[in-house]
Amino acid sequence: MKLSIIGSGYVGTTIAACFAELGHDVVNVDIDEDIVAALNDGRSPIHEPGLDELVAEHAGDRLRATTDYEEILDTDATFLALPTPATDDGSIDLGAVKAASTSLGETLAAKDDYHLVVTKSTVVPTTTEEVVGPRIAAASGKTVGEEFDIAMNPEFQREGTAVEDFLAPDKIVLGAHTDRAYDLLDDIFAPLVERADEPPVVKTGIREAEMIKYANNAFLAAKISLANDLANICKEFGVDSAEVLDAIGLDSRIGSAFLGAGLGWGGSCFPKDTAAIIAAARGRGYEPRLLQAAVDVNDGQPERMLDLLRERFDPEGKRVAVLGLSFKPGTDDIRGSRSIPLVEALLDAGADVVGYDPVATENMRELFPDIDYADSAAAALVDADAALVATDWDEFAALDEQFDEMREPVVIDGRRIVTRRDGIDYESLV
Numbered sequence: 001m002k003l004s005i006i007g008s009g010y011v012g013t014t015i016a017a018c019f020a021e022l023g024h025d026v027v028n029v030d031i032d033e034d035i036v037a038a039l040n041d042g043r044s045p046i047h048e049p050g051l052d053e054l055v056a057e058h059a060g061d062r063l064r065a066t067t068d069y070e071e072i073l074d075t076d077a078t079f080l081a082l083p084t085p086a087t088d089d090g091s092i093d094l095g096a097v098k099a100a101s102t103s104l105g106e107t108l109a110a111k112d113d114y115h116l117v118v119t120k121s122t123v124v125p126t127t128t129e130e131v132v133g134p135r136i137a138a139a140s141g142k143t144v145g146e147e148f149d150i151a152m153n154p155e156f157q158r159e160g161t162a163v164e165d166f167l168a169p170d171k172i173v174l175g176a177h178t179d180r181a182y183d184l185l186d187d188i189f190a191p192l193v194e195r196a197d198e199p200p201v202v203k204t205g206i207r208e209a210e211m212i213k214y215a216n217n218a219f220l221a222a223k224i225s226l227a228n229d230l231a232n233i234c235k236e237f238g239v240d241s242a243e244v245l246d247a248i249g250l251d252s253r254i255g256s257a258f259l260g261a262g263l264g265w266g267g268s269c270f271p272k273d274t275a276a277i278i279a280a281a282r283g284r285g286y287e288p289r290l291l292q293a294a295v296d297v298n299d300g301q302p303e304r305m306l307d308l309l310r311e312r313f314d315p316e317g318k319r320v321a322v323l324g325l326s327f328k329p330g331t332d333d334i335r336g337s338r339s340i341p342l343v344e345a346l347l348d349a350g351a352d353v354v355g356y357d358p359v360a361t362e363n364m365r366e367l368f369p370d371i372d373y374a375d376s377a378a379a380a381l382v383d384a385d386a387a388l389v390a391t392d393w394d395e396f397a398a399l400d401e402q403f404d405e406m407r408e409p410v411v412i413d414g415r416r417i418v419t420r421r422d423g424i425d426y427e428s429l430v
């Protein structure tokens, strides 16, 4: 089939390359010329394991990119993979979705036959029906459900395993209103369903599909926050939280995934998606207390870590190493990273901060240009008065004699990754 994808960031590039791998003919439309040039050169504009190989293999053949919306006319369906960031009050910013929907509508005005528009972006319930559809209709002069259909297909890929997650999904969710839209979606996803060994395909309404995405992320974020709440209680009683969480994870009704307690969740999606669905619920007059509590617990973890440091000394004038700057291991992405509130609070307290991350240093430097950055964890530890471990990079588990180079061997571990031993003043956050 011929597919167009508007937006070629983390999601748009991954799904474009994967759809090409599945045999579809794909064109990516993006307003960023560098991204378009990279894709047409056979290079992935983002770093994801396995993506460079797929882009290199299919670019110039079943995969191409353009800044020209006109190329959509030659395709059967368009996926919208546009950013949906949070505004200052946490609610969803639909600026890019609105602009692209209007551009798509203006383009589709010239199309003679049927077209399917699929929202891939994470959007609050009713957005596809009340924002995307009407904008395309107004700009194209066409009618939803007649000359074109709208649909919603949420994406569950994680950064760092995006290709693998897309090609071997736990489920595929297809939200639509018409048989024609479901039939086309079936054709698009048939090669994936076959390759992935028949994962469940959930056929549902459009706003249900939109909500499934938020419910999925909210549940995972809340699960981590509940693990953190329980782990904080464990700490008060001198109970080993890892043993408790490992044991409850053996209950098949609970499951062991996403019970990793520590400094909490960050990233480009859990923080913005929990904020967006909370704001949307409030907008309808419902107060989502449990979700708000999940956010509050998450916001409290960095402060608890700093308390453990303050119990030892006032950070003013002390050199503090922050080990791990990315929001999780395996990525250079620092969006929503839990290391950010740590660095901010340390700077506020007058500490001399040195950061280290295997890959995220340059991104962090843009946010905090004035702190020191070390080339290795070992270098960050030299003459430090304390080390705060913020990300669970494997290499931190191997640190040992490097701690002997610290002025004061105070190690506060936000991810339970460092091996405790005599000679280190070690304390785990949970």
Ligand SMILES: NC(=O)C1=CN([C@@H]2O[C@H](COP(=O)(O)OP(=O)(O)OC[C@H]3O[C@@H](n4cnc5c(N)ncnc54)[C@H](O)[C@@H]3O)[C@@H](O)[C@H]2O)C=CC1
Pocket (backbone or CB within 6 Å): 006, 007, 008, 009, 010, 011, 012, 029, 030, 031, 032, 035, 081, 082, 083, 084, 096, 099, 100, 120, 121, 122, 123, 155, 156, 157, 158, 159, 268, 269
């Ligand atoms: N990053 C992730 O791992 C996941 C993201 N999502 C959701 O997918 C959506 C997209 O997220 P990302 O790919 O991370 O965003 P991104 O910011 O990496 O990429 C968005 C792309 O859209 C382009 N763009 C913006 N306005 C445009 C317009 N008018 N016309 C054409 N292109 C335009 C930008 O240049 C950029 O390349 C969001 O709603 C996000 O919540 C869902 C699951 C996973």
Ligand SMILES: O=C(O)[C@H]1O[C@H](OP(=O)(O)OP(=O)(O)OC[C@H]2O[C@@H](n3ccc(=O)[nH]c3=O)[C@H](O)[C@@H]2O)[C@H](O)[C@@H](O)[C@@H]1O
Pocket (backbone or CB within 6 Å): 122, 155, 156, 157, 158, 159, 160, 217, 220, 224, 257, 258, 259, 260, 261, 262, 263, 264, 265, 266, 267, 268, 269, 270, 327, 328, 329
């Ligand atoms: O909507 C999205 O963008 C994506 O958000 C998350 O994916 P991602 O943000 O890439 O990363 P995760 O692996 O889920 O980790 C998120 C955060 O939770 C933290 N985490 C994760 C697991 C855990 O047990 N404990 C924990 O603190 C990680 O350190 C990280 O800061 C979801 O897992 C994806 O399914 C979803 O598609």
